[in-house]
Amino acid sequence: xxxxxxxxxxxxxxxxxxxxxxxxxxxxxxxxxxxxxxxxxxxxxxxxxxxxxxxxxxxxxxxxxxxxxxxxxxxxxxxxxxxxxxxxxxxxxxxxxxxxxxxxxxxxxxxxxxxxxxxxxxxxxxxxxxxxxxxxxxxxxxxxxxxxxxxxxxxxxxxxxxxxxxxxxxxxxxxxxxxxxxxxxxxxxxxxxxxxxxxxxxxxxxxxxxxxxxxxxxxxxxxxxxxxxxxxxxxxxxxxxxxxxxxxxxxxxxxxxxxxxxxxxxxxxxxxxxxxxxxxxxxxxxxxxxxxxxxxxxxxxxxxxxxxxxxxxxxxxxxxxxxxxxxxxxxxxxxxxxxxxxxxxxxxxxxxxxxxxxxxxxxxxxxxxxxxxxxxxxxxxxxxxxxxxxxxxxxxxxxxxxxxxxxxxxxx
Ligand code: ASP
Ligand code: MG
Numbered sequence: 390x391x392x393x394x395x396x397x398x399x400x401x402x403x404x405x406x407x408x409x410x411x412x413x414x415x416x417x418x419x420x421x422x423x424x425x426x427x428x429x430x431x432x433x434x435x436x437x438x439x440x441x442x443x444x445x446x447x448x449x450x451x452x453x454x455x456x457x458x459x460x461x462x463x464x465x466x467x468x469x470x471x472x473x474x475x476x477x478x479x480x481x482x483x484x485x486x487x488x489x490x491x492x493x494x495x496x497x498x499x500x501x502x503x504x505x506x507x508x509x510x511x512x513x514x515x516x517x518x519x520x521x522x523x524x525x526x527x528x529x530x531x532x533x534x535x536x537x538x539x540x541x542x543x544x545x546x547x548x549x550x551x552x553x554x555x556x557x558x559x560x561x562x563x564x565x566x567x568x569x570x571x572x573x574x575x576x577x578x579x580x581x582x583x584x585x586x587x588x589x590x591x592x593x594x595x596x597x598x599x600x601x602x603x604x605x606x607x608x609x610x611x612x613x614x615x616x617x618x619x620x621x622x623x624x625x626x627x628x629x630x631x632x633x634x635x636x637x638x639x640x641x642x643x644x645x646x647x648x649x650x651x652x653x654x655x656x657x658x659x660x661x662x663x664x665x666x667x668x669x670x671x672x673x674x675x676x677x678x679x680x681x682x683x684x685x686x687x688x689x690x691x692x693x694x695x696x697x698x699x700x701x702x703x704x705x706x707x708x709x710x711x712x713x714x715x716x717x718x719x720x721x722x723x724x725x726x727x728x729x730x731x732x733x734x735x736x737x738x739x740x741x742x743x744x745x746x747x748x749x750x751x752x753x754x755x756x757x758x759x760x761x762x763x764x765x766x767x768x769x770x771x772x773x774x775x776x777x778x779x780x781x782x783x784x785x786x787x788x789x790x791x792x793x794x795x796x797x798x799x800x801x
Contacts, residue, residue: 390422390423390424390514391422391423391424391556391557392423392424392425392426392514392554392555392556392557393418393423393424393425393426393556393557393558393560394425394426394427394428394547394548394550394551394554394556394558394559394560395414395415395418395425395426395427395428395560395562396427396428396429396430396525396543396544396546396547396559396560396561396562397411397427397428397429397430397466397470397562397621398430398433398543398561398562398563398564398621399430399431399432399433399434399435399436400433400563400564400621401430401562401563401564401621401622402429402430402431402432402433402466402469402470403432403433403434404432405469405473407621408466408469408470408473409473410621411470411562411621412470412473412474412477412479413477414562414621415427415474415479415520416474416477416479419479419519419520423557424514424519424520424521425519425520425521426510426520426521426523426550426551426554426556427470427481427520427521427522427523428523428524428525428543428546428547428550429463429466429467429470429522429523429524429525429543430462430463430466430525430526430543431462431463431465431466431526432462432465432466435462435465436459436462436526436540439458439459439461439462440455440459442458443455443458443459452497452498453497453534453535455497455498455537456497456498456500456527456534456535456536456537457534457535459498459537460486460524460526460527460535460536460537463485463524463525463526463527463543464485464524466524467483467484467485467522467523467524468483470483470522471483471520471522474520474522479519479520480517480518480519480520481518481519481520481521481522482513482518482521482522483522483523483524484510484521484522484523484524485523485524485527486523486524486526486527486528486529486535486536486546487527487528487529487535488509489505489506489509489510489523490506490528490529491505491523491527491528491529491546491549492504492505492506492528492529492530492531493528493529493530493536493538494530494536495530495531495532495534495536496536497530497534497536497537498536498537498539499537499538499539500528500530500536500537500538500539501538502528502538502545502546502549505549505550505553507553507554510554511554523546523550525542525543525544525546525547526538526542526543526546527546538604539602539604540602541599541601541602542602542604543602544561544601544602544604544605545602545604545605545608547559547561547605548605548606548608548609548612548614548616549608551609551612551614551616552608552609552612552614556614557615558614558615558616558617559609559614559615559616559617560616560617560619560630561600561601561616561617561618561619562619562620562621563600563618563619563620563621564620564621564622565600565618565620566581566619566620566623566629566630567581567582567618567619567620567629567630567631568581568582568585568590568593568600568618568631568633568647569581569582569647570582570646570647570648570792570797570798571647571648571649571650571788571792571797572650572788575650575784575785575788575789576648576785576788576789576792578789578792578793578797578798579792579797579798580797580798580799580800581631582631582646582647583631583632583800584631584632584633584634584638584639585631585632585633585634585639585646585647586633586634586635586636586639586642586742587606587609587610587633587634587635587636588610588636588742588773589646589647589740589741589742589773590606590633591603591606591607591610592647592649592738592740592771592773592774593647593649593740594606600618601616601618601633606633609633610635613635615632615633615634615638616632616633616634617629617630617631617632617633618630618631618633619631636742639742641801642741642742642743642801643741643743643795643796643797643801644741644743644744644747644750644795645739645740645741645743645744645750645791645795645797646740646741646742646743646797647739647740647741647797648737648738648739648740648788648791648792648795648797649737649738649740650735650736650737650738650784650787650788651735651736652735652781652784653703653704653705653735654684654701654702654703654704654734654735654736654778655701655702655703655704655706655707655730655731655732655734656699656700656701656730656731656734656766656767656778657699657700657701657702657707657710657711657728657729657730657731658697658698658699658728658729658730658731659672659697659698659699659714659725659727659728660697660725660726660727660728660729661695661696661697661725661726661727662695662696662697662698662723662724662725663694663695663696663724664691664694664695664696665694668698668723669686669688669698671717671722671723672698672714672717672723673686673700675713675714675716675717675722675723676700676702676710676713676714678713679709679710679712679713680706680709681702681706681709681710681713682702682703682706683700683701683702684700684701684702684736685699685700685701685736685767685769685776685778686698686699686700686769687699687700687767687769699767701734701736701767701778704732707730707732710730711728711730714728715728731766733780733781733782734766734778734779734780734781735778735779735780735781735783735784736776736777736778737776737777737779737784737787737788737791738774738775738776738777739754739774739775739791739795740773740774741773742773744772744773744774744775745772745773750775751768751770751775753794753795754775754777754791754794757790757791757794758777758779758787758790758791760790761783761786761787761790763779763780763783763786763787764779764780765777765778765779766778766779766780
């Protein structure tokens with residue numbers, strides 16, 4: 390029998406009614422002849438509550454106990470989903486991560502999946518079981534301790550199962566009906582995409598379109614798992630939602646397929662650092678050791694052997710960055726005139742695989758922003774993305790203007 394993986398996020402299993410509704414969707418796929426692996430999240434809000442309890446009990450908590458506690462939300466939904474299916478006369482049972490076993494590294498709270506042996510579940514399918522309900526987000530380390538995969542990790546569980554079982558597709562049921570060209574809350578013309586390439590999705594996911602855990606998209610790309618994002622609240626047709634797939638599966642693509650943004654960015658400039666080998670290494674080693682997530686980096690032209698170095702990072706990491714840089718100066722490792730931080734900027738990006746073959750995208754983007762009177766502070770590009778930092782007060786305007794100019798409201 391072909392295998393299908395169906396993952397239900399927290400809002401799709403938020404109460405017994407919704408679990409019943411999700412179970413009906415599973416029943417439809419079983420009736421089509423699939424062996425189904427259902428991956429469930431905790432009921433919405435549950436994981437946050439558990440994390441809160443951990444922090445209240447022990448501010449410097451033991452990460453192994455954190456995982457033991459926060460993984461428990463998924464156990465409840467897995468059992469309830471299996472019971473609900475049984476009530477519908479669908480042969481189903483639940484599995485916790487350790488029972489599969491889903492083997493992970495021992496990096497508690499952000500463990501990596503190492504292996505998913507398939508024999509156990511395959512055997513049950515052979516014996517007539519129709520649905521394996523697996524608790525998402527959790528696994529077991531070589532030390533025999535419960536681990537979790539990081540917040541949003543059930544998406545990654547789902548993709549890993551789809552890869553391990555060579556599933557026909559991995560359907561991710563959530564509270565939105567797909568992936569949009571941009572955030573519909575700030576641009577009313579945002580359009581649902583029928584298809585998006587893995588690489589575009591990665592850019593959009595890490596830029597704040599929080600539909601899928603980024604790691605799950607990386608994994609899907611590596612193993613060629615066809616991922617479909619769809620709403621569990623709407624009646625479904627066979628081509629509902631958005632298919633996240635290989636570039637080769639997309640015939641025609643616009644130059645730009647999405648406009649992403651990230652609101653809380655800061656631009657930090659080190660004025661007058663020496664322009665010689667090793668300086669950038671000192672700066673960015675200090676920042677990385679301080680846990681600062683540096684995004685864009687620009688070095689100015691140098692004058693008389695000195696230059697300015699600019700980087701961007703999340704607003705709430707600026708203080709840490711400043712402290713780390715001050716320390717390098719105190720130690721005598723680095724000499725600079727001043728650190729200047731601008732904490733009122735945002736990042737706006739246009740993303741599209743079509744950029745590989747079409748030129749003029751950057752020129753058009755800059756023209757659109759200039760027509761709106763928006764000053765660009767920093768620019769970076771990759772093969773399929775152009776990002777700019779602009780004043781935060783222009784964020785909505787920039788997104789809307791770019792969405793219009795690249796005609797993202799129309800399909801390719
Ligand atoms: N329940 C976990 C979380 O809220 C994992 C997930 O739902 O993907 O992060
Ligand atoms: Mg999620």
